[in-house]
Amino acid sequence: MSTDLSRFQDAFFEESAEHLSTMEEGLLQLEQRPTDLDLLNRIFRAAHSIKGNAGMFSFTDLSGFTHHVETVLDALRNGRIGVTKPVIDLLLDARDTMKTLLGAVQGQGSADAEAVEAIRVKLEACRAVSPVGAQHVVPLPRAEVGRTDASPRLVRYRIAWTPPDDVFQRGLDPARILQELADLGTVNSVTADLARVPDLQAIDPERCYLSWSIELETGSVVRDVESVFEFVREGSVLAITDVGAQHVVPLPPSTAEPTAERKRIGEILVEEGVATPEQIAVALGKQKRLGDILVEDRAVSPQQVQQALEKQRQMEAAAAARKAEPSSIRVDTTKIDKLINLVGELVITQSMISDLGHHFEMDKLPMLLERVVQLERNTREIQERVMAVRMVPIGTVFNRFPRLVRDLASSKRKQVRLTLSGEETELDKTVIESIGDPLTHLIRNAVDHGLELPEDRIARGKPEEGTITLNAFHQGGTICITVEDDGRGLNREKIVAKAIAQGLITEGETLSDDAVWPLIFRPGFSTAEAVTDVSGRGVGMDVVKRNIESLGGTVMIQTTEGRGSRFTLKLPLTLAIIEGMSVRVGPEIYIVPLTSIIESIRPRREEIKTIVGRGELVDVRGAYLPLIRLYHVFGGAANLTDPIQAVLMIVESEGERVALMVDELLGQQQVVIKNLSQNFRKVEGIAGATILGNGQVAFIVDVRGLLTVSREENAVAA
Amino acid sequence: MAGTAEATTQQTTLDQQMGFSTDGNQYLTFTLGDEHYGVEILRVQEIKGYTAVTRIPNTPGYIKGVLNLRGTIVPIIDLRTKFSMEQVEYSKVTVIIVLEVKGRTMGIIVDAVSDVLNIPGKDVQPPPDFGHTVDVSFLSGIGKSGDKLVALLDIDKVLSVGEIDQATAVAA
Numbered sequence: 025m026s027t028d029l030s031r032f033q034d035a036f037f038e039e040s041a042e043h044l045s046t047m048e049e050g051l052l053q054l055e056q057r058p059t060d061l062d063l064l065n066r067i068f069r070a071a072h073s074i075k076g077n078a079g080m081f082s083f084t085d086l087s088g089f090t091h092h093v094e095t096v097l098d099a100l101r102n103g104r105i106g107v108t109k110p111v112i113d114l115l116l117d118a119r120d121t122m123k124t125l126l127g128a129v130q131g132q133g134s135a136d137a138e139a140v141e142a143i144r145v146k147l148e149a150c151r152a153v154s155p156v157g158a159q160h161v162v163p164l165p166r167a168e169v170g171r172t173d174a175s176p177r178l179v180r181y182r183i184a185w186t187p188p189d190d191v192f193q194r195g196l197d198p199a200r201i202l203q204e205l206a207d208l209g210t211v212n213s214v215t216a217d218l219a220r221v222p223d224l225q226a227i228d229p230e231r232c233y234l235s236w237s238i239e240l241e242t243g244s245v246v247r248d249v250e251s252v253f254e255f256v257r258e259g260s261v262l263a264i265t266d267v268g269a270q271h272v273v274p275l276p277p278s279t280a281e282p283t284a285e286r287k288r289i290g291e292i293l294v295e296e297g298v299a300t301p302e303q304i305a306v307a308l309g310k311q312k313r314l315g316d317i318l319v320e321d322r323a324v325s326p327q328q329v330q331q332a333l334e335k336q337r338q339m340e341a342a343a344a345a346r347k348a349e350p351s352s353i354r355v356d357t358t359k360i361d362k363l364i365n366l367v368g369e370l371v372i373t374q375s376m377i378s379d380l381g382h383h384f385e386m387d388k389l390p391m392l393l394e395r396v397v398q399l400e401r402n403t404r405e406i407q408e409r410v411m412a413v414r415m416v417p418i419g420t421v422f423n424r425f426p427r428l429v430r431d432l433a434s435s436k437r438k439q440v441r442l443t444l445s446g447e448e449t450e451l452d453k454t455v456i457e458s459i460g461d462p463l464t465h466l467i468r469n470a471v472d473h474g475l476e477l478p479e480d481r482i483a484r485g486k487p488e489e490g491t492i493t494l495n496a497f498h499q500g501g502t503i504c505i506t507v508e509d510d511g512r513g514l515n516r517e518k519i520v521a522k523a524i525a526q527g528l529i530t531e532g533e534t535l536s537d538d539a540v541w542p543l544i545f546r547p548g549f550s551t552a553e554a555v556t557d558v559s560g561r562g563v564g565m566d567v568v569k570r571n572i573e574s575l576g577g578t579v580m581i582q583t584t585e586g587r588g589s590r591f592t593l594k595l596p597l598t599l600a601i602i603e604g605m606s607v608r609v610g611p612e613i614y615i616v617p618l619t620s621i622i623e624s625i626r627p628r629r630e631e632i633k634t635i636v637g638r639g640e641l642v643d644v645r646g647a648y649l650p651l652i653r654l655y656h657v658f659g660g661a662a663n664l665t666d667p668i669q670a671v672l673m674i675v676e677s678e679g680e681r682v683a684l685m686v687d688e689l690l691g692q693q694q695v696v697i698k699n700l701s702q703n704f705r706k707v708e709g710i711a712g713a714t715i716l717g718n719g720q721v722a723f724i725v726d727v728r729g730l731l732t733v734s735r736e737e738n739a740v741a742a
Numbered sequence: 743m744a745g746t747a748e749a750t751t752q753q754t755t756l757d758q759q760m761g762f763s764t765d766g767n768q769y770l771t772f773t774l775g776d777e778h779y780g781v782e783i784l785r786v787q788e789i790k791g792y793t794a795v796t797r798i799p800n801t802p803g804y805i806k807g808v809l810n811l812r813g814t815i816v817p818i819i820d821l822r823t824k825f826s827m828e829q830v831e832y833s834k835v836t837v838i839i840v841l842e843v844k845g846r847t848m849g850i851i852v853d854a855v856s857d858v859l860n861i862p863g864k865d866v867q868p869p870p871d872f873g874h875t876v877d878v879s880f881l882s883g884i885g886k887s888g889d890k891l892v893a894l895l896d897i898d899k900v901l902s903v904g905e906i907d908q909a910t911a912v913a914a
Contacts, residue, residue, distance in 0.1 A: 612797065658799030703846045704808070704817040707798055713808060713815045721796040721810050733800065 036077050038352065040126050043070035045423055047119050051112055052426045058107035068097045074122065078129075079213050086125040088239065089140060091212050092147040093118045099151040114150055116427070118143050178209065178241050180267040181249055186217075186235035186292075188259025193230055196256050202238065204252045209242025220292060235261070353453055355413050363409045370402045407694075411601060416456050418496045418505070419447030424460070425467055425494060432471045439478050439489040440471055446496035451503050455595055458575055459505070462568040466507040466591050467492065469565075474511035474589060484586065486510065502577075502594050502619055510588040514581070519543055538679065541581040545569040573728075576711070578678055604695045604714075604724065607673070607686040609654050610661040614686075615695050615714060615724045622674040622681065624689060632667050642672060642683045649674065653685045654725075657709060657734045663687050677727040684730075697724060709733040769859050769885065771892055772839065772852040774822055775830075779852070780859065780885060780892045785841050789855055792836040806851060809838070816840065818849040819901060843901045850901070859892065861885040866894065 050067040057063060071094045078087035096115065099105045121135070121143045128135040183205070187198050205211060217235040221227070240249065246264060253262055294301050315329035377395050380388060422444050433440040475481075475490035482488055493508040516537070523529045523543045543549060547566040572579050576596045583589035596602065596619065604615035631643040632651070640651035651672065655662040664670040664687050672683040695714040700707060700723075711726035769780030770789075795807030795818050804823035809816050818838060822829060835854040840847060869881040882896040 660797065660799070698813070698815045700808070700815055703815060703848060704798075707800065709799065713796075715810045715813065719810055720794070721808050721815060723796070723799070 033081060034352075036081060037126065037130055038354075040074050040077065043074050044119060044123050044126070046070040047122075048116065048427055049423055051115050051119065052430060054107060055109070055112045061101070064097065064101050068094065068101060071097060074126075081129075082215055083125075083129045084213055084215055085135070085140075086122065086129060087213055089118075089125055089144060090122055091239075091241075092144050093122065096147050096151050105151065111150060114143075114146055118147055178243055180212075181240045181242065181246070182265040182267050183238040183240060183249070184235070184261075184263045184265075185238070185253065186261035187232050187256055189231045189233075190259070191232045191256060194256075198232065198234070198236070198256075201252060201256065202236070205238060205240055205249070208244045208248060208252070209240055212239040212241055214238050219289060239267070353414065353416070359409065359413055363406070363413070366402065366406050366409055370399075370406060373399045373402055404694075407601075411452075412450075414453050415450035416453050417447060418449050418451060418456065418503075419444075421456055421460050421463065422447050422494060422496075425463070428464065428467060429471060429492065432468060436472060437477060438471060438475055440475060441489050441491050443491065443493045444495075445493070449496040449498060449503060451595065455503075455575055458571060459593070459595065462571045462593070463494075463505065463507065465565070465568050467494070470507060470509040470511065470589075474509040474513075476512055499594075502596055505593040505595070506590055507593075508588065508590040513585040513587055513589050514541060514544070514583040515585060516540055522549065541583060544581075545579070580679075601694055601696055602724070603692065605673070605692050606690040606716075606722065607654075607671075608688045608690055609658070609686050610663055612658075612660055613690065613716065613720075613722045614654070614658075615722055616673060616675065616684070617711070617724065617727070618692065620675045620677060620727045622676055624671055624673045625683075627667055627672055627683075629668055640667070642667070644674060644683070647681075649681050649683045651683045651685060652730070652734050657730055657737065675727045677731060680731065682731060684727075695722075695724065767861065767863075769861055769892065769894060770839070770855065771857050771859050771887075772837070772855045774825065774827060774853050778856065778890055778892045779821075780861070780894045781839065781841065781897050783858060785843070785897055787840040787842055787847065790838050790840065791834075792832045792838055792851060809849060811840065811847070811849075814847060816847050816849055818851060820851045821900075822851070822853075824900070841897055841901070843897055848901050859885075859887050861887055861892065861894075869893075 047067050047070045050063055050070070054060065054063050054067065071090055075087045075090040075094060078084075078090060093115065096105070096111075096118075100107060100111070105111060121140055124133070124135045125140065127133055185201075187196075187201075188194075191198060202211075202214060215237050217237065218233075220235070221233045227233075242249065246266065249264055253260060294304060315324075315333065318324045319326050319329055373395060377392070377399065380392055380395065384392070425444070426442055429440050429442045432438075470492050475492070476484070476486075478488045481490065491510050493506070495506045495508070497504055519540055520529070520535070520543075523540075523546075524531050526546075526549065528543060528546060528549075529535065545565050545568070549565065569579050572593055572595065578594045580592040580594070581589065582592070602615075603618040605618055605621055606613055606615050608614075625644065627642050633641045633643065633648070635641060641648040642651045651667060653662070653665075662670070667685055670685050670687055671689055672685055673689075674681055675684050697712040698714055698721075700710065700713050707723075709726055709729040709732070711724045711729070713721050713723050716722050768783040770783045770786050771778055771780045773779070793809065795809050797807045798805060798817070804820050806818045806820045806823075809818050830853070832851070836851065837853075837855050838849040838851055839855065840849045865886040866883040867886075868883055869878045870884065872878060880896055880899040881893055883894045885892040885894050
């Protein structure tokens with residue numbers, strides 16, 4: 025039962041997170057198109073779903089708060105208040121609060137009650153504010169908001185009701201009372217307090233053990249609400265609180281503290297006068313922990329209890345760890361349908377082959393081969409489709425940026441327009457999860473450093489509003505994400521000066537632009553004159569680069585001073601499978617990722633040159649590239665030691681090209697990357713391992729690392 | 743009461759005959775040349791015949807390579823090389839013992855496996871001190887089993903990744 029509920033809860037958390045992003049997205053769009061009623065309805069529906077579901081799981085804080093948000097949205101909907109920036113700001117804040125509250129019930133952090141209350145008050149004030157045209161939201165004193173015995177405006181009451189034990193015997197049904205309350209207005213939440221329900225054996229079916237707390241929104245006055253309880257008032261504990269006014273209306277013979285939604289048995293006993301607080305305190309003092317009792321009865325030893333407690337702690341810790349890592353994925357049903365079709369085909373092919381196998385004769389060999397080919401095709405397609413299941417549109421990452429840009433822009437006094445494109449481009453979930461932070465950083469940089477203030481922009485003859493463009497697209501086996509701004513661009517002199525000051529380069533060194541820009545990726549490098557809360561501390565760009573590279577990607581910078589800059593992130597589509605070229609060096613087979621191969625050549629004698637006797641270069645259509653013999657870097661013995669007979673693969677890493685010498689190219693194939701550091705450790709120059717068709721292990725070459733190793737070896741040799 | 747005590751004694755004897763441990767630890771013993779070594783049996787995942795491994799570039803010589811063990815990549819260490827003993831040809835009885843070392847799976851190549859022994863704590867003495875001449879830091883003790891001497895390996899030390907890293911650094 026409890027596991028079932030928690031499973032639904034997970035679904036609720038996931039859905040609510042989606043609704044929250046719908047709200048955020050919608051609110052940001054609403055600011056642009058204030059009259060779009062469909063949009064407003066969509067936001068409203070999202071809020072409403074959260075409220076309803078939260079109520080179902082008795083997350084009363086969340087549902088209660090969301091209700092206020094909903095009220096404001098409703099006021100927007102029927103035009104009682106207009107869409108203004110302050111209103112959108114407030115709603116965005118409220119949406120963040122909902123997120124915090126949602127996080128709190130998920131056990132991630134806790135909500136700051138005061139902050140929540142502050143927003144709630146603002147929300148209430150907002151809907152009370154005079155209609156359209158209000159530019160400032162003035163939080164009204166509370167008393168003016170809610171307390172209105174005669175006014176037709178809706179008032180919220182919180183009702184805590186504990187019916188007398190014998191309510192059934194008196195022929196009264198609490199459910200009917202609740203129904204009557206609902207007739208008065210809208211019941212926002214009903215929470216039953218089960219604290220007094222005894223064990224099953226002790227239950228007397230004719231007694232009522234429940235109490236309720238109800239949140240009611242109604243146009244009726246307190247007297248009308250009270251009158252609902254007319255017949256049960258005798259023996260009841262009833263407190264009606266006007267929530268707007270915090271105006272407690274205690275009713276006789278109530279001795280209750282108002283609005284305690286969940287009471288301890290001791291409190292109830294005291295309330296009902298059957299025990300004094302002192303008696304309760306004494307009784308509580310006598311209570312022992314289960315372990316102590318068992319030890320006293322000599323059922324278990326103290327060590328065993330200790331062990332059990334330790335185990336309990338571990339289990340709790342493990343459960344918390346599990347909670348921290350939600351890893352489910354939403355998959356488009358068409359993808360699943362295609363997969364099911366393919367599996368169907370696979371089954372058919374398999375039965376065809378086994379059928380053939382049962383009465384096989386040599387003349388049927390071509391047929392067998394044909395079917396094996398079909399099997400191969402099926403398997404490959406299934407593999408592709410299964411990988412596609414892990415593919416998520418990048419829009420899920422992009423969606424968080426409009427809000428980020430909006431908030432940043434207003435705090436930096438800048439006018440920024442963010443354009444997104446290519447949101448439907450799909451890539452692997454693990455990659456998606458890891459590119460959020462680097463992208464956030466690049467965008468923050470673009471707003472903070474890249475774009476100028478509006479007046480500077482006008483002075484330079486640019487439009488007042490700066491533009492940041494975020495684009496994603498496929499290119500070959502990789503995905504490219506570009507972050508582009510039309511701001512001031514990188515300042516070559518400043519970067520060079522800073523690099524000299526930090527000793528990264530020496531004065532007088534001439535560097536190409538392509539060598540200057542990557543300097544900003546060095547740790548601790550910042551040319552910003554002033555450190556702001558957003559950026560300029562010099563941490564970040566190096567992290568961006570490291571994050572992207574750990575995913576097997578690269579970062580490129582293109583920039584024109586005064587015109588803007590563009591950062592291009594190139595990432596592999598997936599981390600699990602790569603397209604590779606298998607190559608042979610002596611008896612060993614290595615896989616070189618296809619993405620890093622430019623071409624393969626057989627050089628002529630005159631194209632091979634040496635420098636200082638050792639360094640070999642190869643002339644590839646006029647460009648001299650360093651020649652690296654794979655067997656030098658990785659050890660081992662090659663069959664061919666003459667570059668004229670061997671094959672040279674031109675490989676590229678971060679804009680650097682080298683010629684890699686191998687014995688033979690064996691062919692192109694998809695390989696599944698296996699982790700080498702799981703049981704061993706990282707080996708420089710090797711990105712991972714894979715298993716070949718014959719069961720043997722082959723290593724996947726990491727071109728970047730290979731260059732590093734090769735250089736180190738040269739250094740040692742020199 | 744006397745009867746019960748007797749029964750317990752009988753049970754213990756039976757356990758010992760059957761090779762079940764009632765005291766001390768059980769060890770899988772194997773040979774390198776004429777020497778007998780033992781590893782704690784609970785650390786052993788499986789024993790398999792020697793098959794060709796893939797050499798890992800730029801790693802110390804005693805790391806023979808990696809093996810595909812049902813889809814996982816498992817590093818294999820040649821214990822003879824590791825202990826600087828003379829090399830022998832791998833034969834039909836050459837065996838890879840797959841062990842669990844601090845959450846990692848690793849294999850060691852040994853000449854042959856011999857037995858599962860139950861060596862009670864009283865028959866285990868601390869490793870001897872040869873000073874600098876012989877490194878015995880990877881032994882957890884010396885066990886006696888009949889007239890055989892079994893060197894008990896502290897497998898965490900033998901296959902420590904930290905040491906592998908260090909060795910690589912030196913090699914590079």
